[in-house]
Amino acid sequence: MTTTPSPVAAVAGRLIVSCQAPEGDPMRDTATLVRLARSAEAGGAAAVRVNDPEVVAAVAAAVALPVIGLWKDGDTGVYITPTVRHALAVAEAGAHVVAADATARPRPDGGSFADLVTAVHAAGALVMADVATLEEGALAARQGADLVSTTLSGYAPGSPRRTGPDLELVAALARATATPVVAEGRITTPEEAAEALARGAHSVVVGTAITAPTALTHRFATHLTRR
Numbered sequence: 001m002t003t004t005p006s007p008v009a010a011v012a013g014r015l016i017v018s019c020q021a022p023e024g025d026p027m028r029d030t031a032t033l034v035r036l037a038r039s040a041e042a043g044g045a046a047a048v049r050v051n052d053p054e055v056v057a058a059v060a061a062a063v064a065l066p067v068i069g070l071w072k073d074g075d076t077g078v079y080i081t082p083t084v085r086h087a088l089a090v091a092e093a094g095a096h097v098v099a100a101d102a103t104a105r106p107r108p109d110g111g112s113f114a115d116l117v118t119a120v121h122a123a124g125a126l127v128m129a130d131v132a133t134l135e136e137g138a139l140a141a142r143q144g145a146d147l148v149s150t151t152l153s154g155y156a157p158g159s160p161r162r163t164g165p166d167l168e169l170v171a172a173l174a175r176a177t178a179t180p181v182v183a184e185g186r187i188t189t190p191e192e193a194a195e196a197l198a199r200g201a202h203s204v205v206v207g208t209a210i211t212a213p214t215a216l217t218h219r220f221a222t223h224l225t226r227r
């Protein structure tokens with residue numbers, strides 16, 4: 001009998017590729033995002049992270065990897081899978097793991113992260129808690145999150161604004177909780193990804209540095225025009 005490894009075990013010590021595109025970006029197209037996910041799979045990613053139930057369903061049908069799904073609604077306050085309704089739509093679309101904001105900020109429907117965890121688990125999926133601080137990560141772990149990710153450090157109150165990844169938060173979370181910690185946000189080199197694992201991360205998410213040609217082109221273009 002063969003058993004399917006859990007998504008948490010599948011990403012241990014390995015790379016997760018975030019295949020997303022902002023509103024208005026030419027890459028924001030379901031078929032294009034599916035190709036990015038297939039490229040990530042071909043390149044050796046252990047899992048992919050994708051936004052929007054439609055994209056989750058298309059990617060889940062196209063790759064054999066675990067799919068970490070989210071649903072961004074807006075771009076201020078709690079916008080990453082903000083409510084149970086969003087989370088269940090992502091799970092029903094086929095995500096193995098639902099990523100959701102677990103910061104201390106008020107949620108748009110007045111609900112709680114703990115309720116979201118309960119609902120997603122009942123639907124048969126796991127939960128990745130996207131946090132900005134040590135306190136938020138420790139609480140999310142106690143509330144039953146299966147993974148805690150540093151996704152929102154640098155973007156939500158109480159966290160440092162940095163140009164690079166928040167590896168101090170990765171290390172602090174890894175010391176504070178037995179729940180697997182994911183390093184995510186502004187990781188731009190393989191060396192930074194390896195350093196995150198060395199600091200205690202269970203897995204590493206890289207998005208922009210791999211899957212965002214508009215942002216990558218902008219980095220080169222602005223560097224040249226500033227000279």
Ligand SMILES: CC(=O)N[C@H](C=O)[C@@H](O)[C@H](O)[C@H](O)COP(=O)(O)O
Binds near residue numbers: 020070209
């Ligand atoms: C803050 C926020 O909304 N982060 C989003 C979460 O899904 C994505 O826009 C990021 O691309 C992802 O976290 C990966 O990070 P980076 O692209 O820096 O490697």
